[in-house]
Ligand SMILES: [Zn+2]
């Protein structure tokens with residue numbers, strides 16, 4: 001908690017006075033000195049003043065300092081953190097009058113807003129944000145790599161499926177396919193009619209329509225009825 005947050009939360013002085021104090025503190029920075037004439041503007045009762053500043057000091061939002069004030073010219077002189085350090089008799093730095101310093105000083109407060117804690121939290125958040133950002137970049141790269149792997153696998157599967165469909169088509173539509181497939185690794189059913197050659201063949205033994213196959217680049221005919229096979233050579 002910082003000084004401003006404390007002032008918003010406390011219930012030693014009424015909210016209106018606390019708001020006025022907060023507004024006043026907008027013009028102050030860490031380690032600035034809050035003088036009694038400024039505090040007077042808050043219209044605190046003596047009880048409020050003592051309770052508030054005791055609490056502020058206890059929480060290290062202020063520390064008391066003693067500032068010498070000349071009773072002759074009213075100028076401010078040295079300041080002391082410890083009342084015991086104030087000299088007894090000394091000269092005014094301005095009018096050079098000699099007076100009892102221990103009896104002529106004002107009480108002021110050095111301010112500690114205590115924002116440091118929040119700065120640490122911000123720093124911590126910055127580090128977390130940076131770490132997350134790094135991880136996001138890593139994940140983005142991983143996603144990119146995985147996406148490429150996915151595309152590669154998908155393309156491979158499309159090829160597998162096309163091949164499988166072709167094989168299924170061969171198997172389903174051709175009666176001689178399974179026998180023909182033993183002749184080579186690269187057997188393709190071409191149908192019972194070769195469109196590009198305008199060619200159909202009837203088996204000379206049983207009269208069935210022959211099936212045409214591409215076997216390792218050669219065109220072969222096979223009869224589904226009697227297993228007669230022919231190799232067909234086209235004119236060059
Ligand atoms: Zn003086």
Ligand SMILES: [Zn+2]
Nearest residue numbers: 203206223226
């Ligand atoms: Zn036949």
